[in-house]
Amino acid sequence: MARWEPDARGRLERAALELYAERGFDQTTVAEIAARAGLTERTFFRHFNDKREVLFRGTELIDAISAAIGAVPDGVAPFHAAAEGLTSAAEFFADRRPHARTRQAVIEANPALQERELIKLSAMAHTIAGALRARGVVDPTASLIAETSVAVFKVTFESWLADASDRPLTAHLRDGFADLATATRP
């Protein structure tokens, strides 16, 4: 039985991000991450399958978005249900902007990680389309709303990272969905 390491996961995550930012993702080894965190490689592999997984957490956020869309009252129209679900799930990022900024810089420096990020966003759209279908929305409308919602998420996430003020991601998202509604008016 491994001994309990207080906040091992958080320490490994912070150590990994620091090293990726300092040296680049490809130049960092799991051994170095474990050493920086004061933990063993074995502990690293209890929490992550590989060093890429530190940047891309399984399906945690995507599952939260799906559940949040499912929890929106029935009367709410699909686009607004997707917007509410995404905004509600985005509370996850409330105190994570410094982390998210470092992560973004690491990803922007590495084309393979950028591809991985696009795949995650595509998976997010597929999950949102499924959550909308479960609300009775048919295709292609379900896919259309899902893909455009993810587009709003992507753009507002970048605005949030670049914002010098303390406005939360949830406020950026609300603005983004409202801006899109205004832009599409005839």
Add this chain to the structure above:
Amino acid sequence: MARWEPDARGRLERAALELYAERGFDQTTVAEIAARAGLTERTFFRHFNDKREVLFRGTELIDAISAAIGAVPDGVAPFHAAAEGLTSAAEFFADRRPHARTRQAVIEANPALQERELIKLSAMAHTIAGALRARGVVDPTASLIAETSVAVFKVTFESWLADASDRPLTAHLRDGFADLATATRP
């Protein structure tokens, strides 16, 4: 001086797509594509840098979209300018549905090609955002409209491929933009 081969590019493209569909992309060699087309490998490399480029033509479509957005009259609001530009450029696909269907099947069978497709769509969004900025649209609105327009293109392109009727891609695109405008109403 190489001798002139009538429609060498088209013959190579058709031969490549046939082979990718029959055997899979990874299992097909340039030598086999050239042989199937009745041409030499050297002729292949005069038209394409590698076998992936048969599926992903440089920036032809993206440049056409950018030019079409630039040609939309000044008074047209940004979302509608993006929609008109994309729809006008989509005339390129008028007689290419059989080709596009085979290409899609090849890409869906190969994760590395799917990643490449996502990168192309992301590049398309960046180019559209640039074309909107050239019309005086500021960020994040330019990026928001660009990313959502590409989302509409992606979904309606799939609807067009799946459609048993002969409705052109341009009609699917118009419906998609109209559906999004309806969906975002308060």
